[in-house]
Amino acid sequence: xxxxxxxxxxxxQLLNSSCRxxxxxxxxxxxxxxxxxxxxxxxxxxxxxxxxxxxHYRQLHTPTNLFLLSLAVSxxxxxxxxxxxxxxxxxxxxxxxxLMCAMYCLLGFIVTTASIGNMVLISxxxxxxxxxxxxxPTKITLRRVKxxxxxxxxxxxxxxxxxxxxxxxxxxxxxxxxxxxxLVLNYIAGAVDLVLTFIGPITVIIVLYMRVFVVAVxxxxxxxxxxxxxxxxxxxxxxxxxxxxxxxxxLGIVIVMFVICVCPYYYPTLSGQETSSHLKxxxxxxxxxxxxxxxxxxxxxxxxRKSVKLIVTLQILQPGSCGTNIL
Numbered sequence: 001x002x003x004x005x006x007x008x009x010x011x012x013q014l015l016n017s018s019c020r021x022x023x024x025x026x027x028x029x030x031x032x033x034x035x036x037x038x039x040x041x042x043x044x045x046x047x048x049x050x051x052x053x054x055x056h057y058r059q060l061h062t063p064t065n066l067f068l069l070s071l072a073v074s075x076x077x078x079x080x081x082x083x084x085x086x087x088x089x090x091x092x093x094x095x096x097x098x099l100m101c102a103m104y105c106l107l108g109f110i111v112t113t114a115s116i117g118n119m120v121l122i123s124x125x126x127x128x129x130x131x132x133x134x135x136x137p138t139k140i141t142l143r144r145v146k147x148x149x150x151x152x153x154x155x156x157x158x159x160x161x162x163x164x165x166x167x168x169x170x171x172x173x174x175x176x177x178x179x180x181x182x183l184v185l186n187y188i189a190g191a192v193d194l195v196l197t198f199i200g201p202i203t204v205i206i207v208l209y210m211r212v213f214v215v216a217v218x219x220x221x222x223x224x225x226x227x228x229x230x231x232x233x234x235x236x237x238x239x240x241x242x243x244x245x246x247x248x249x250x251l252g253i254v255i256v257m258f259v260i261c262v263c264p265y266y267y268p269t270l271s272g273q274e275t276s277s278h279l280k281x282x283x284x285x286x287x288x289x290x291x292x293x294x295x296x297x298x299x300x301x302x303x304x305r306k307s308v309k310l311i312v313t314l315q316i317l318q319p320g321s322c323g324t325n326i327l
Contacts, residue, residue: 010093010179019179022092036087036284039291043079046294047072053307056316057326060303063145064125064251068297070149071118075290077111083287094181098172101181105167109160112286116201117152119258121145122251123208130212159196163189198266205255213252250300254293261289303327 011018022029050072054060085104094101125145129136167173167183174184185193265286297304303326310316310324 010095010177014178017178019093019177033087036083039288040079040083040087043083043287043291044076046291046298047076047079049308049311050294050297050304051076052311052316053304053326056322057307057324058322059324059326060307061142063140063142064122064129066142066145066149067118067122067125070152071115071122071293074111074115074118075293077107078115078287078290082108082111086284086287089181093179095179098175101175102164102167102171104181105183106160106164109164110156113156113160113197114153115258115290116197116262117156118149119255120201120204121148121152123205123212123255126212126251127208131215163193194266198262202259202262205259209252209255216249250296253300254296257292257296258289261285261292 008020009018010021051069054065054069054072082104096104125140128139132139161168163185164183166186166189172180174182176182265282294304298308307326310321310326315321315324
Protein backbone atom coordinates (compact mmCIF):
# COMPACT_ATOMS: atom_id res chain seq x y z
CA UNK A 1 0.00 0.00 0.00
CA UNK A 2 2.87 2.34 0.86
CA UNK A 3 4.60 1.35 -2.39
CA UNK A 4 1.46 2.13 -4.39
CA UNK A 5 1.09 5.48 -2.65
CA UNK A 6 4.77 6.25 -3.25
CA UNK A 7 4.40 5.50 -6.95
CA UNK A 8 1.74 8.22 -7.16
CA UNK A 9 4.06 10.84 -5.65
CA UNK A 10 6.53 13.06 -7.50
CA UNK A 11 9.12 12.51 -4.74
CA UNK A 12 8.33 9.19 -2.94
CA GLN A 13 11.00 9.90 -0.31
CA LEU A 14 8.98 12.96 0.81
CA LEU A 15 5.71 11.27 1.74
CA ASN A 16 4.35 14.20 3.74
CA SER A 17 5.27 17.07 1.40
CA SER A 18 5.46 15.66 -2.13
CA CYS A 19 2.96 16.54 -4.85
CA ARG A 20 0.90 13.78 -6.42
CA UNK A 21 1.33 12.78 -10.04
CA UNK A 22 -1.52 12.93 -12.48
CA UNK A 23 -3.34 9.60 -12.55
CA UNK A 24 -4.14 9.64 -16.26
CA UNK A 25 -3.60 6.35 -18.18
CA UNK A 26 -0.10 5.90 -19.59
CA UNK A 27 -1.42 5.70 -23.15
CA UNK A 28 -3.16 9.06 -22.79
CA UNK A 29 -0.06 10.70 -21.28
CA UNK A 30 2.10 9.28 -24.10
CA UNK A 31 -0.33 10.55 -26.72
CA UNK A 32 -0.34 14.03 -25.17
CA UNK A 33 3.44 14.04 -24.98
CA UNK A 34 3.78 13.08 -28.67
CA UNK A 35 1.22 15.72 -29.67
CA UNK A 36 2.90 18.48 -27.65
CA UNK A 37 6.36 17.51 -28.89
CA UNK A 38 5.15 17.55 -32.49
CA UNK A 39 3.61 21.01 -32.07
CA UNK A 40 6.85 22.23 -30.49
CA UNK A 41 9.00 20.91 -33.37
CA UNK A 42 6.58 22.37 -35.93
CA UNK A 43 6.64 25.77 -34.20
CA UNK A 44 10.43 25.88 -34.06
CA UNK A 45 10.86 24.75 -37.68
CA UNK A 46 8.30 27.11 -39.25
CA UNK A 47 9.41 30.18 -37.32
CA UNK A 48 13.06 29.41 -38.01
CA UNK A 49 12.20 29.43 -41.73
CA UNK A 50 10.59 32.86 -41.30
CA UNK A 51 13.65 34.17 -39.43
CA UNK A 52 16.10 32.84 -42.04
CA UNK A 53 14.01 34.13 -44.95
CA UNK A 54 13.63 37.70 -43.71
CA UNK A 55 17.20 37.91 -42.37
CA HIS A 56 18.88 36.53 -45.49
CA TYR A 57 17.10 38.07 -48.48
CA ARG A 58 17.63 41.81 -48.98
CA GLN A 59 14.30 42.33 -50.71
CA LEU A 60 12.54 41.28 -47.52
CA HIS A 61 14.28 43.93 -45.38
CA THR A 62 11.18 46.13 -45.14
CA PRO A 63 9.70 47.77 -42.03
CA THR A 64 6.69 45.43 -41.99
CA ASN A 65 8.88 42.35 -42.35
CA LEU A 66 11.13 43.49 -39.50
CA PHE A 67 8.06 43.48 -37.25
CA LEU A 68 7.28 39.98 -38.54
CA LEU A 69 10.88 38.98 -37.82
CA SER A 70 10.59 40.13 -34.21
CA LEU A 71 7.28 38.27 -33.88
CA ALA A 72 8.87 35.14 -35.37
CA VAL A 73 11.73 35.34 -32.84
CA SER A 74 9.26 35.42 -29.93
CA UNK A 75 7.27 32.55 -31.48
CA UNK A 76 10.51 30.61 -32.03
CA UNK A 77 11.42 30.98 -28.34
CA UNK A 78 7.96 29.74 -27.38
CA UNK A 79 8.49 26.56 -29.40
CA UNK A 80 12.11 26.08 -28.37
CA UNK A 81 11.97 26.84 -24.63
CA UNK A 82 8.39 27.07 -23.32
CA UNK A 83 6.57 24.26 -25.11
CA UNK A 84 9.13 21.49 -24.32
CA UNK A 85 9.09 22.31 -20.60
CA UNK A 86 5.29 22.29 -20.55
CA UNK A 87 5.25 18.90 -22.26
CA UNK A 88 7.64 17.47 -19.63
CA UNK A 89 5.35 18.91 -16.93
CA UNK A 90 2.43 16.72 -18.10
CA UNK A 91 2.57 14.46 -15.03
CA UNK A 92 2.28 17.55 -12.78
CA UNK A 93 5.77 17.03 -11.35
CA UNK A 94 8.35 19.82 -11.55
CA UNK A 95 11.83 18.38 -11.04
CA UNK A 96 14.02 21.40 -11.95
CA UNK A 97 13.84 23.22 -8.62
CA UNK A 98 12.20 26.42 -7.40
CA LEU A 99 14.73 28.81 -8.99
CA MET A 100 14.31 27.28 -12.46
CA CYS A 101 10.55 27.42 -11.97
CA ALA A 102 10.73 31.16 -11.29
CA MET A 103 13.03 31.71 -14.28
CA TYR A 104 10.75 29.65 -16.53
CA CYS A 105 7.71 31.68 -15.52
CA LEU A 106 9.68 34.90 -16.08
CA LEU A 107 10.78 33.75 -19.54
CA GLY A 108 7.18 32.86 -20.37
CA PHE A 109 5.99 36.32 -19.38
CA ILE A 110 8.76 38.05 -21.33
CA VAL A 111 8.20 36.13 -24.56
CA THR A 112 4.41 36.35 -24.50
CA THR A 113 4.47 40.05 -23.58
CA ALA A 114 6.90 40.70 -26.44
CA SER A 115 4.52 38.88 -28.80
CA ILE A 116 1.68 41.14 -27.72
CA GLY A 117 3.89 44.21 -28.17
CA ASN A 118 4.84 43.06 -31.66
CA MET A 119 1.15 42.71 -32.53
CA VAL A 120 0.58 46.32 -31.46
CA LEU A 121 3.52 47.50 -33.58
CA ILE A 122 2.18 45.56 -36.59
CA SER A 123 -1.22 47.21 -36.13
CA UNK A 124 0.38 50.68 -36.04
CA UNK A 125 2.40 49.84 -39.15
CA UNK A 126 -0.72 48.78 -41.09
CA UNK A 127 -2.67 51.78 -39.84
CA UNK A 128 -0.11 54.23 -41.21
CA UNK A 129 0.36 52.26 -44.46
CA UNK A 130 -3.37 52.21 -45.25
CA UNK A 131 -4.67 55.43 -43.70
CA UNK A 132 -1.70 57.71 -44.49
CA UNK A 133 0.20 56.04 -47.37
CA UNK A 134 2.01 59.18 -48.59
CA UNK A 135 3.66 59.71 -45.20
CA UNK A 136 4.38 56.02 -44.61
CA PRO A 137 7.97 56.08 -46.03
CA THR A 138 8.90 59.02 -43.78
CA LYS A 139 7.04 57.92 -40.63
CA ILE A 140 7.88 54.20 -40.68
CA THR A 141 11.61 53.97 -41.44
CA LEU A 142 13.90 51.00 -40.85
CA ARG A 143 15.72 52.89 -38.11
CA ARG A 144 12.49 53.69 -36.25
CA VAL A 145 11.31 50.13 -36.64
CA LYS A 146 14.54 48.77 -35.13
CA UNK A 147 14.26 51.20 -32.20
CA UNK A 148 10.59 50.25 -31.70
CA UNK A 149 11.37 46.53 -31.70
CA UNK A 150 14.22 46.98 -29.20
CA UNK A 151 12.01 49.06 -26.91
CA UNK A 152 9.30 46.40 -27.15
CA UNK A 153 11.65 43.70 -25.86
CA UNK A 154 13.20 45.93 -23.19
CA UNK A 155 9.77 46.93 -21.86
CA UNK A 156 8.72 43.27 -21.88
CA UNK A 157 11.70 42.32 -19.69
CA UNK A 158 11.15 45.21 -17.26
CA UNK A 159 7.37 44.74 -16.93
CA UNK A 160 7.65 40.98 -16.51
CA UNK A 161 10.37 41.35 -13.86
CA UNK A 162 8.31 43.87 -11.87
CA UNK A 163 5.14 41.77 -12.04
CA UNK A 164 7.00 38.66 -10.82
CA UNK A 165 9.39 40.30 -8.37
CA UNK A 166 7.93 38.39 -5.40
CA UNK A 167 8.53 35.03 -7.07
CA UNK A 168 12.03 36.06 -8.12
CA UNK A 169 12.95 37.27 -4.62
CA UNK A 170 11.57 34.14 -2.96
CA UNK A 171 11.30 31.28 -5.47
CA UNK A 172 8.72 28.66 -4.64
CA UNK A 173 6.80 30.85 -2.16
CA UNK A 174 3.47 29.86 -3.73
CA UNK A 175 4.24 26.13 -4.11
CA UNK A 176 1.86 23.96 -2.11
CA UNK A 177 4.13 20.89 -2.18
CA UNK A 178 7.46 19.58 -3.49
CA UNK A 179 7.26 19.11 -7.24
CA UNK A 180 4.94 22.07 -7.73
CA UNK A 181 5.63 25.06 -10.00
CA UNK A 182 2.95 27.61 -9.26
CA LEU A 183 2.84 31.25 -10.21
CA VAL A 184 0.09 33.16 -8.42
CA LEU A 185 -0.31 36.88 -9.02
CA ASN A 186 -1.83 38.99 -6.27
CA TYR A 187 -4.67 41.37 -7.05
CA ILE A 188 -2.44 44.37 -7.84
CA ALA A 189 0.04 42.44 -10.00
CA GLY A 190 -2.81 40.65 -11.78
CA ALA A 191 -4.57 43.95 -12.49
CA VAL A 192 -1.36 45.55 -13.83
CA ASP A 193 -0.67 42.49 -15.99
CA LEU A 194 -4.26 42.53 -17.27
CA VAL A 195 -4.11 46.20 -18.27
CA LEU A 196 -0.57 46.25 -19.71
CA THR A 197 -0.61 42.95 -21.58
CA PHE A 198 -4.27 42.46 -22.46
CA ILE A 199 -6.85 45.25 -22.16
CA GLY A 200 -4.55 48.08 -23.34
CA PRO A 201 -2.91 46.29 -26.30
CA ILE A 202 -6.10 44.55 -27.44
CA THR A 203 -8.00 47.87 -27.36
CA VAL A 204 -5.30 49.57 -29.44
CA ILE A 205 -5.23 46.66 -31.91
CA ILE A 206 -9.01 46.57 -32.36
CA VAL A 207 -9.40 50.35 -32.72
CA LEU A 208 -6.57 50.63 -35.27
CA TYR A 209 -7.72 47.67 -37.33
CA MET A 210 -11.33 48.84 -37.37
CA ARG A 211 -10.05 52.08 -38.88
CA VAL A 212 -7.84 50.13 -41.31
CA PHE A 213 -10.78 47.94 -42.32
CA VAL A 214 -13.04 50.92 -43.03
CA VAL A 215 -10.40 52.70 -45.11
CA ALA A 216 -9.39 49.51 -46.96
CA VAL A 217 -12.99 48.74 -47.91
CA UNK A 218 -13.60 52.27 -49.18
CA UNK A 219 -10.39 52.22 -51.23
CA UNK A 220 -11.17 48.79 -52.68
CA UNK A 221 -14.57 50.05 -53.82
CA UNK A 222 -12.95 53.13 -55.32
CA UNK A 223 -10.50 50.95 -57.26
CA UNK A 224 -13.29 48.78 -58.65
CA UNK A 225 -15.26 51.85 -59.70
CA UNK A 226 -12.20 53.41 -61.40
CA UNK A 227 -12.60 56.52 -59.29
CA UNK A 228 -9.06 56.56 -57.97
CA UNK A 229 -6.61 58.52 -60.11
CA UNK A 230 -3.36 56.89 -61.20
CA UNK A 231 -1.31 59.93 -60.25
CA UNK A 232 -0.69 61.01 -56.67
CA UNK A 233 -3.25 63.44 -55.34
CA UNK A 234 -1.84 66.87 -54.42
CA UNK A 235 -4.05 67.05 -51.33
CA UNK A 236 -1.76 64.54 -49.67
CA UNK A 237 -4.42 61.96 -48.80
CA UNK A 238 -3.12 59.36 -51.25
CA UNK A 239 -4.26 55.79 -51.79
CA UNK A 240 -2.69 52.66 -50.41
CA UNK A 241 -1.17 50.23 -52.89
CA UNK A 242 -2.91 46.95 -53.62
CA UNK A 243 0.00 45.10 -52.01
CA UNK A 244 -0.49 47.13 -48.82
CA UNK A 245 -4.19 46.23 -48.75
CA UNK A 246 -3.30 42.55 -49.19
CA UNK A 247 -0.72 42.76 -46.40
CA UNK A 248 -3.31 44.41 -44.16
CA UNK A 249 -5.73 41.54 -44.82
CA UNK A 250 -3.10 38.89 -44.09
CA LEU A 251 -1.86 40.56 -40.92
CA GLY A 252 -5.47 41.15 -39.92
CA ILE A 253 -5.98 37.37 -39.95
CA VAL A 254 -2.82 36.97 -37.85
CA ILE A 255 -4.16 39.44 -35.29
CA VAL A 256 -7.65 37.90 -35.20
CA MET A 257 -6.17 34.45 -34.52
CA PHE A 258 -3.94 35.98 -31.85
CA VAL A 259 -6.92 37.56 -30.07
CA ILE A 260 -8.82 34.26 -30.22
CA CYS A 261 -5.89 32.37 -28.68
CA VAL A 262 -4.99 34.92 -26.00
CA CYS A 263 -8.47 35.77 -24.66
CA PRO A 264 -9.09 32.42 -22.86
CA TYR A 265 -5.75 32.75 -21.03
CA TYR A 266 -6.89 35.97 -19.38
CA TYR A 267 -10.36 34.69 -18.51
CA PRO A 268 -9.47 33.76 -14.87
CA THR A 269 -8.18 37.29 -14.24
CA LEU A 270 -11.24 38.85 -15.87
CA SER A 271 -13.53 36.67 -13.74
CA GLY A 272 -11.73 37.62 -10.51
CA GLN A 273 -9.92 34.30 -10.01
CA GLU A 274 -6.25 33.93 -9.13
CA THR A 275 -4.01 33.56 -12.16
CA SER A 276 -2.13 30.28 -11.85
CA SER A 277 0.30 28.53 -14.15
CA HIS A 278 -1.69 25.31 -13.62
CA LEU A 279 -4.13 26.42 -16.34
CA LYS A 280 -2.26 24.23 -18.83
CA UNK A 281 -4.94 24.02 -21.50
CA UNK A 282 -5.39 27.79 -21.71
CA UNK A 283 -1.63 28.29 -21.65
CA UNK A 284 -1.11 25.80 -24.48
CA UNK A 285 -3.83 27.51 -26.49
CA UNK A 286 -1.85 30.73 -26.05
CA UNK A 287 1.38 29.00 -27.09
CA UNK A 288 -0.19 27.33 -30.14
CA UNK A 289 -0.73 30.74 -31.68
CA UNK A 290 3.03 30.72 -32.29
CA UNK A 291 2.51 27.78 -34.68
CA UNK A 292 -0.35 29.44 -36.57
CA UNK A 293 1.46 32.62 -37.63
CA UNK A 294 3.96 31.03 -40.09
CA UNK A 295 1.18 28.79 -41.46
CA UNK A 296 -0.78 31.95 -42.29
CA UNK A 297 2.29 33.42 -43.98
CA UNK A 298 2.72 30.24 -46.05
CA UNK A 299 -0.90 30.42 -47.19
CA UNK A 300 -1.01 34.13 -48.08
CA UNK A 301 2.60 35.21 -48.81
CA UNK A 302 4.14 33.91 -52.08
CA UNK A 303 7.56 35.22 -51.00
CA UNK A 304 7.53 32.93 -47.96
CA ARG A 305 6.71 29.86 -50.03
CA LYS A 306 9.43 30.75 -52.53
CA SER A 307 12.04 31.37 -49.82
CA VAL A 308 11.19 28.07 -48.10
CA LYS A 309 11.73 26.26 -51.40
CA LEU A 310 15.13 27.94 -51.80
CA ILE A 311 16.10 27.08 -48.21
CA VAL A 312 15.00 23.43 -48.43
CA THR A 313 16.82 22.93 -51.75
CA LEU A 314 19.94 24.55 -50.24
CA GLN A 315 20.04 27.24 -52.95
CA ILE A 316 20.37 29.70 -50.09
CA LEU A 317 24.00 28.52 -49.71
CA GLN A 318 24.99 29.72 -53.19
CA PRO A 319 27.17 32.87 -53.40
CA GLY A 320 25.12 36.02 -53.79
CA SER A 321 21.85 34.28 -52.94
CA CYS A 322 20.90 37.14 -50.59
CA GLY A 323 20.21 39.28 -53.66
CA THR A 324 17.80 36.77 -55.21
CA ASN A 325 14.56 38.18 -56.57
CA ILE A 326 12.17 36.80 -53.96
CA LEU A 327 9.13 39.03 -54.54
